[in-house]
Amino acid sequence: MIYVSGHKNPDTDSVCAAYCYARFKNMVDPSGTYLPVRCGALNSQVKYLFRFLNLEPPVLLPDIFPKVKDVARRDPIKIEEDEPVRFAIDLLDSHNISVLPVFSSSGIFKGIVSIHEISQFLLSESSNHRPAYTFRPENFLKVFPGRCIKRGDFQEFQAPLMIGAMPYETSIRRIEALLPQKPLLVVGLREDLLQYALLKDLPTIVLTGVENPAHLPLDLSKYRGWIFISDIDTAETVRLLRLSIPVRCIMNPNPIQIDGEERFETARDILVNSQYRGLPVFLEGSFYGIVTRRCFIHRPTQRLILVDHNELSQSIPGAEHAEILEIIDHHRIAPEKTHKPIYMYVKPVGSTCTLIYEQFQIFHIPISREIAILLLGGILADTAHFRSPTTTNLDKEIASALARIGGVDVDSFGKELLSQAHDLLTADLSQIVQSDFKTYAESGIKFGIGQVEVVSFDSVKEVKDRLLAIMEETRQNQQLDWVLLMITNVPKESSLLLSTNHPKLERLLIFSKIDEHMYDLPGVLSRKKQLLPEILQVLESQSRSSA
Numbered sequence: 151m152i153y154v155s156g157h158k159n160p161d162t163d164s165v166c167a168a169y170c171y172a173r174f175k176n177m178v179d180p181s182g183t184y185l186p187v188r189c190g191a192l193n194s195q196v197k198y199l200f201r202f203l204n205l206e207p208p209v210l211l212p213d214i215f216p217k218v219k220d221v222a223r224r225d226p227i228k229i230e231e232d233e234p235v236r237f238a239i240d241l242l243d244s245h246n247i248s249v250l251p252v253f254s255s256s257g258i259f260k261g262i263v264s265i266h267e268i269s270q271f272l273l274s275e276s277s278n279h280r281p282a283y284t285f286r287p288e289n290f291l292k293v294f295p296g297r298c299i300k301r302g303d304f305q306e307f308q309a310p311l312m313i314g315a316m317p318y319e320t321s322i323r324r325i326e327a328l329l330p331q332k333p334l335l336v337v338g339l340r341e342d343l344l345q346y347a348l349l350k351d352l353p354t355i356v357l358t359g360v361e362n363p364a365h366l367p368l369d370l371s372k373y374r375g376w377i378f379i380s381d382i383d384t385a386e387t388v389r390l391l392r393l394s395i396p397v398r399c400i401m402n403p404n405p406i407q408i409d410g411e412e413r414f415e416t417a418r419d420i421l422v423n424s425q426y427r428g429l430p431v432f433l434e435g436s437f438y439g440i441v442t443r444r445c446f447i448h449r450p451t452q453r454l455i456l457v458d459h460n461e462l463s464q465s466i467p468g469a470e471h472a473e474i475l476e477i478i479d480h481h482r483i484a485p486e487k488t489h490k491p492i493y494m495y496v497k498p499v500g501s502t503c504t505l506i507y508e509q510f511q512i513f514h515i516p517i518s519r520e521i522a523i524l525l526l527g528g529i530l531a532d533t534a535h536f537r538s539p540t541t542t543n544l545d546k547e548i549a550s551a552l553a554r555i556g557g558v559d560v561d562s563f564g565k566e567l568l569s570q571a572h573d574l575l576t577a578d579l580s581q582i583v584q585s586d587f588k589t590y591a592e593s594g595i596k597f598g599i600g601q602v603e604v605v606s607f608d609s610v611k612e613v614k615d616r617l618l619a620i621m622e623e624t625r626q627n628q629q630l631d632w633v634l635l636m637i638t639n640v641p642k643e644s645s646l647l648l649s650t651n652h653p654k655l656e657r658l659l660i661f662s663k664i665d666e667h668m669y670d671l672p673g674v675l676s677r678k679k680q681l682l683p684e685i686l687q688v689l690e691s692q693s694r695s696s697a
Contacts, residue, residue, distance in 0.1 A: 151183050151185055151453070152175070152182050152183065152184045152185070152453045152454070152455065152475065153184075153185055153186075153187050153211065153214060153452065153453070153454050153455070153466075153472075154168045154171050154172040154175065154184055154185065154186045154187065154454075154455045154457060155168055155186075155187050155188070155189060155211070155214075155454060155455070155456065155457070155465065155466045155469075156168045156188060156189075156456075156457050156458045156459065156502075157189075157458055157459035157464040157465060157588065158189055158190055158464055158465065158466065158467075158587070158588070158589075159189075159190040159191075159584055159585050159586050159587040159588070159600075160188050160189065160190050160192075160196075160458075160586070161193065161458075161531065161532070161585075161586045161601075162193060162195040162196050162199070162527060162528055162531035162532065162567075163458055163501050163502050163503055163528040163529070163531055163532035164188075164457065164458040164459070164502070165188055165192065165196045165207060165208060165528075166196070166199065166503055166524040166525060166527055166528035167457040167458050167478065167501075167502040167503050167505075167506050167528055168186040168187065168188065168208055168457050168458075169186040169205075169207065169208050169524060170503065170506050170521050170524055170525055170528075171184075171186070171455065171457055171478060171506050171509070172184040172185060172186035172208075173186075173521060174506065174509055174510055174513075174515060175455070177515055178513050178515060184455070185208075185209070186208035186209075187208050187209055187210070187211035187466070188207070188208045188209070188210055188211070189210070189211055189212060189213070189465075189466040189467070190210075190584075190585065191210075191581055191585055192207055193585050193586065194570040194571070194572065195527065195531050195567055195568075195570045195571075197570075198566075198567065198570045199523065199524060199527045199567070202523070203520045203523060203524070205520060205524075211466065212467070213466060213467035213468045214452045214454060214466050214467065214468035214469055214471075214472055215413050215414070215467070215468035215471065216413070216414035216449060216450045216451070216452060216468075216471070217410060217411055217412065217413060217414060218408050218409070218410055218411075218412045218413070218414060218416075218417035218431055218441055219410035219411065219431060219433055219438060219439075220414070220450045220452075221414065221441060221445040221446065221450055222410065222431040222438055222439035222440060222441050222445065223439050223440050223441070223442075223445070224438070224439045225439070226247075226250075226251060226439060226440040227241055227245050227247060227250060228250060228251045228252070228253055229241060229250050229251075229252055229253075229263070229397055230252070230253055230254070230255055230397075231252050231253065231254055231255075231260050231261075231396060231397055231398035231401070232255070232286060232289075232396045232397070232398065233289070233292075233396065233397055234289040234292055234293050234393060234394045234395065234396070234397070235268065235271065235392075235393045235394070235395055235396075235397055235399075235400060236292075236293045236390065236393035236394065237292070237397070238250055238263050238268065238397050239268060239393070242264070242265060242268070247428075247442070248264055248265060248427035248428050248442050248443075249262050249263070249264040249426070249427055249428030249429075249440060249442060250262065250263050250264065250397075251430055251437065251440055252397055252398065252401045259430065259437040260398060260401065260403060261398070261401040261402050261403040261404070261405060262401060262402050262405045262426075262428070262429070262430060263397050263400060263401040263402070264402075264426065264427050264428060265427065266425065266426070266427070267400050267401060267402055268400065270400070271400045281310065282308045282309060282310050282331060283308065283309065283310070283311060283334075283391075283392065283395050283399075284306065284307075284308050284395050284396060284399045285306065285307055285308070285309060285334060285353075285354065285391075285394065285395065286305065286306045286394070286395075286396055287301075287302065287304075287305070287354060287376045287378075288305070289394040289395075289396070290356070290378055290391065290394055291378070292394070293390040293391070293393055293394045294380050294381075294382055294386070294387055294390040294391070294394075295380070295381040295382060296356075296378055296379050296380040296381045296382075297378070297379055298376065298377070298378050299377050299378070299379060300370050300373065300375075300376060300377035301376060302353065302354065302374060302375040302376035302377075303374045303375075304353055304374075304375070304376075306396075307353045307354075308331070309331065309332060309333050309334045309352075309353050309354070310328055310331065310333045310334070311333065311334050311336070311388060311391060311392065312324065312325065312328075312333035312334065312335055312336070313335075313336050313337070313384060313388060314335050314336065314337030314338070314340060314343045314347075315337075315338075315384070318340075318342050318343060321343055322346060325346075325350070325352075332350065332351070332352050332353055333352060334352070334353060334354045334355075334356070334391070335347050335352050335354070335355050335356070336356045336358060336380075336384055336387055336388055336391070337355065337356075337357065337358070338357070338358055338359045338360075338384070339357070339359065339360060341368075344368055345368070348368065348369070348370070348372075348373045351373065351374055351375060352375055353375045353376070354375050354376040354377070354378070355375065355376070355377045355378070356377075356378045356379075356380055356387060356391065357377065357378065357379045357380065358379075358380050358382070358383060358384045358387055359383075359384070360379050405426060405429055405430060406420065406424060406426065406429050407429070407430055407431075407432050408420060408421075408429050408430070408431050408432070408441065409431075409432060409433070410431050410432060410433035410434075410438045410439075411433070414446070414449060414450065417441065417446075418446040421441065421442075421443060421446070422443065422446075427442055427443060428440050428441060428442035428443070429441055451471070451472065451473050452468070452471070452472040452473070453472065453473050453475055454466070454469055454472040454473065454474055454475065455474075455475050455476040455477075455478070456469075456474060456476070456477045456478070456479065457477075457478045457479065457502055457506070458478075458479060458480070458481075458502040459479060459481060459588075460477045460479045460481065460483060460484065460485040460494075460496070461481075461484045461485065461486075461590075462485075462486050463589055463590070463591065464588050464589065470486070473489075473490075474486075474488055474492055475492055475493070476492055476493040476494070476495075477492065477493075477494045477495070477496065478494075478495045478496075478502060478505050478506065478509070479494075479495075479496050479502060479505075480496065480497060480498060480499050480500070480501065480502050480504070480505060480540075481678055482678075483496060495508075495509065497544075498540075498542070499540070499542050499544055499545055500529065500532055500533035500536075500538060500540040500541040500542055500545040501528050501529040501531075501532035501533055501545055502528065502532070503524075503525040503526075503527075503528030503529045503532070504525075504529055504542075504544060504545050504548050506525060506528075507525050507548045507551075507552065508548075517552070517555055518555075519555060519556050519557060522552040522553075522555035522556035523552070523556040523558065523563075525548075525552050526549055526552040526553055526556055526558070526560070526563065527563075527567055529545055529548065529549045529552070530549065530560075530563070530564040530567055530568070531567060531568075533545055534568070534603075534638070534640045534675045534676075535564040535565070535567075535568055535640065536549075536564075537640060537643055537675055538675045538676045538679070539675070539676055539679050539680060540676045540678060540679045568603070568640050568641070569605070571602075571603040571604050571605050571640070572602055572603065572604050572605070573604070573605060573606075573609070574604055574609045574610060574612075574613045574637075575609045575612065575613070579613060579616055579617055579620055580620050582600075582602050582617065582620075582635075583600050583602075583617060583620045583621055583624055583635055584600065584624065585600075585602070586600055586601050586602065587599070587600040587624070588600075588677075589628065589630065590682075592686055592689050592690075593689040593690055593692065593693040594693065595631045595632060595655075595689050595692075596629070596630045596631050596632075597630055597631055597632040597633065597634070597685070597689075598624070598625070598628065598630050598632075598633050598634070599633075599634045599635075599636060599677055599681065599682065599685070600621075600633075600634070600635045600636065601635070601636040601637075601638060601677045602635070602636070602637055602638065603638050603639075603640055604637055604638070604639055605639075606639065607637070607639055607642070607644075607646060610637060610646055610668075611665070614648065614665070614668060617635060617648055618648060618650065618667055621633045621634075621635055621648065621650050622650050622651070625650050631652070632649070632650060632652045632655055633649075633650045634647060634648065634649050634650075634681075634685070635647070635648040636671070636674075636677055636681055638674075638675055640675065643672075643673060643675060644670075644671065644672045644673065644674070644675075645671040645674045645675065645681075646664075646668060646669065646670060646671065647659075647661060647668065647669040647670075647671050647681070648667060648668055649667045649668075649669070650667070651667065654692060655688055655689070655692060658688040658691050658692060659684070659688060660684060661684075
């Protein structure tokens with residue numbers, strides 16, 4: 151699986167670019183599986199676009215850290231609960247595995263059986279007491295050669311195992327000492343003892359040393375039990391009878407269960423610090439697979455394509471441990487060093503979706519109506535319907551081409567898309583701050599800038615204090631020095647800027663202060679091209695003055 155992801159707290163361009171580029175990659179590279187993902191909530195514009203097209207948006211993936219589901223054996227060797235223990239031993243040995251998941255005949259997970267449970271069972275066999283076993287006669291001929299000459303009434307029963315090798319009187323005393331629990335009797339052609347076994351209706355008789363069963367001098371008409379003939383000697387027959395008991399009788403029905411979403415390291419520690427050689431993995435309440443200690447020898451590396459960003463600080467959590475395969479972006483370049491050469495497609499245009507369109511063109515891949523509308527939506531949203539200074543002629547040309555493919559009018563579609571902007575009085579203010587939030591580090595200062603589009607500035611003052619409180623909480627939670635929120639009114643082509651308390655840096659801002667921690671930004675629509683350069687200039691000035 152190769153994930154295609156936009157940045158944290160994704161905007162419209164980021165989500166649409168991830169979805170469309172994954173579709174593109176699946177067409178040009180059928181040998182791979184490319185999955186579009188998002189690492190944040192959907193904004194109102196994205197919801198509108200995917201609802202308009204009746205499509206499922208990219209799945210939410212909070213992080214890309216390796217999970218136990220990435221190393222679990224999805225189709226392990228398994229065994230049904232009623233199969234004989236000998237089958238479990240043979241499977242563990244022949245496949246050189248350490249644990250078997252046990253299932254019911256209907257496929258319900260029941261437990262695990264491993265060398266540990268089998269060893270415990272075999273060790274208990276060496277004790278002096280005479281245990282009662284759970285026998286299923288249908289298992290007998292699965293473990294020893296022979297034949298059944300009389301079917302009994304019981305499909306399963308509990309009984310101690312007894313060998314009829316002692317004198318008659320001694321054997322009778324032993325049997326009667328066990329009553330009312332009747333034993334399974336393994337015996338040769340001893341007519342007296344067999345007559346007694348039939349009279350007492352023992353649940354099963356296994357005969358050994360019988361060459362011609364037709365000559366048995368027995369009346370079986372009233373006997374309700376089973377009779378088998380074993381083709382091997384008594385000692386081996388008894389040994390294999392013990393191994394015929396159902397696996398469920400020795401399995402661990404309550405092993406530790408690991409959630410498939412558990413991180414690789416956490417699951418590894420759980421297993422290593424337990425008595426088990428392997429554990430079952432469950433995902434969303436259903437059996438997913440098995441992990442053994444071998445599964446944790448090598449840490450898996452996720453494969454990732456970045457769109458609409460190239461800085462790992464803005465990427466999905468865990469990206470620093472992933473193998474970055476490609477970068478498609480239109481922002482400043484500040485990527486981490488990679489171990490291998492990678493494909494990068496970067497241009498100073500208004501939208502990543504513009505670059506995704508070019509990828510379709512370069513590889514001569516036809517664009518469907520759905521892809522066209524998503525790419526158009528990403529371009530219109532990121533260029534603020536061509537009002538942002540980041541807009542290029544290429545964005546406009548490609549938007550026109552996409553509108554023709556999608557069968558929509560650029561202007562009316564753009565107005566409808568931008569009308570999905572937030573109303574601050576009814577919106578979730580925490581989401582307002584965090585839904586399109588990017589972090590940066592420059593000149594020893596770690597800061598974050600959020601941006602939200604609104605239909606009007608009328609309610610900003612009413613919610614200002616609550617927004618500032620959420621911004622301060624975000625600053626503390628993410629261990630930042632400074633947090634800013636850019637509130638943009640696209641039709642008015644203007645923005646307001648809120649700032650957490652930082653007197654030294656706020657004093658250096660060139661924008662007009664209109665209220666405590668609030669500034670007027672007329673004509674400013676782009677965080678990337680208009681606000682961020684100014685903030686970087688402020689940090690540089692502060693750094694020089696502190697030197």
